[in-house]
Amino acid sequence: MIFRHKVFRLFTEILITVKSSVCAPEITFKIILLYDGFFFIPFSLLQGIFFPCEIYLFNIQKGNKISNSLCLYLTLYKRELNFKAIKLFQEDNMGEIFSKVSEKEVTSAIVSGFIKEFEKIIESDVIIVGGGPSGLMAGKELSSKGKKVVIIERNNYLGGGFWTGGYLMNKITVRHPGEEILKDLGIPFEEFGEGLYLADGPHACSKLIAATCDAGVKILNMTTLEDVVLKEKGAVGGVVINWTPIETLPREIASVDPIALESKVVIDATGHDANVVKKIEERGILKTKGYGAMWVEKSEDMVVKYTGEVHPGLVVTGMAVSTFFGLPRMGPTFGAMLLSGKKAAEVTMEILSR
Numbered sequence: 001m002i003f004r005h006k007v008f009r010l011f012t013e014i015l016i017t018v019k020s021s022v023c024a025p026e027i028t029f030k031i032i033l034l035y036d037g038f039f040f041i042p043f044s045l046l047q048g049i050f051f052p053c054e055i056y057l058f059n060i061q062k063g064n065k066i067s068n069s070l071c072l073y074l075t076l077y078k079r080e081l082n083f084k085a086i087k088l089f090q091e092d093n094m095g096e097i098f099s100k101v102s103e104k105e106v107t108s109a110i111v112s113g114f115i116k117e118f119e120k121i122i123e124s125d126v127i128i129v130g131g132g133p134s135g136l137m138a139g140k141e142l143s144s145k146g147k148k149v150v151i152i153e154r155n156n157y158l159g160g161g162f163w164t165g166g167y168l169m170n171k172i173t174v175r176h177p178g179e180e181i182l183k184d185l186g187i188p189f190e191e192f193g194e195g196l197y198l199a200d201g202p203h204a205c206s207k208l209i210a211a212t213c214d215a216g217v218k219i220l221n222m223t224t225l226e227d228v229v230l231k232e233k234g235a236v237g238g239v240v241i242n243w244t245p246i247e248t249l250p251r252e253i254a255s256v257d258p259i260a261l262e263s264k265v266v267i268d269a270t271g272h273d274a275n276v277v278k279k280i281e282e283r284g285i286l287k288t289k290g291y292g293a294m295w296v297e298k299s300e301d302m303v304v305k306y307t308g309e310v311h312p313g314l315v316v317t318g319m320a321v322s323t324f325f326g327l328p329r330m331g332p333t334f335g336a337m338l339l340s341g342k343k344a345a346e347v348t349m350e351i352l353s354r
Contacts, residue, residue, distance in 0.1 A: 137341025178335025
């Protein structure tokens with residue numbers, strides 16, 4: 001027998017519900033019968049039901065339109081109530097669940113929505129390159145203060161290592177006072193030891209992403225930094241970007257020119273890579289020292305302390321700080337990432353107020 005998929009799924013769910021209710025003869029079965037305009041069941045078949053039953057009828061008729069009519073045959077075998085057969089009539093008249101929208105309308109909505117928003121972010125107050133915990137935190141803080149902020153992220157997802165913690169074990173640690181930010185974001189955590197707190201990586205990351213988006217930050221994911229815009233006296237005035245997939249193709253195939261976005265300040269939140277700083281280093285303007293070996297206790301304090309403006313219009317945050325100044329790495333603990341992002345926002349606000 002052929003069923004329309006939506007109706008078949010509907011009655012499959014009913015069957016599971018009824019079977020889960022069958023426990024003992026003294027239990028009253030609740031048979032839920034749904035109909036959409038017309039329902040009938042031969043009373044002779046009910047004689048095969050030996051246990052007491054309560055019949056519930058729910059009308060699923062859409063408006064005044066009588067769509068599908070159906071007949072249910074019920075039998076009882078070994079204390080299990082089964083749908084012996086479901087006969088569907090006038091199947092072509094079955095009501096729809098979703099609104100009527102064509103493929104071209106879906107495409108039009110995506111294109112027009114993206115272009116409309118993209119035109120608004122061609123020029124902004126702050127561009128943050130890197131959507132990890134430091135970049136997200138800086139963006140949230142700045143946007144909450146009324147600044148126009150765009151985050152450039154080369155992956156199709158935000159959060160960086162905040163999702164997975166260390167060694168693909170998706171728990172993250174923060175040291176005091178990092179837990180205060182977890183509280184502000186509504187992230188559940190527990191105290192693992194004195195001054196050390198443990199949280200669920202996916203929960204923490206999704207909360208931070210949501211808070212950043214809720215603050216008004218705009219995101220350009222799958223977007224790669226190709227270069228920087230340098231203005232008067234070599235000050236950073238924006239970024240040059242392209243689609244991430246372009247850089248994976250051979251040059252002779254992917255000869256696609258990038259485009260530029262302007263901003264008053266650029267924040268390098270690209271982690272150990274320090275991509276923005278290195279674009280300027282390529283021109284002999286700056287010199288990075290490279291990050292050092294792991295030393296958790298020293299690294300976190302120093303990363304927050306050294307977060308700041310390293311070139312006119314360029315602020316470094318997170319592990320980009322470690323790479324630029326030659327500081328120790330910290331591994332899978334994220335208190336400094338969050339606090340560094342917050343400090344980067346404070347430094348940027350000072351720059352914008354000049």
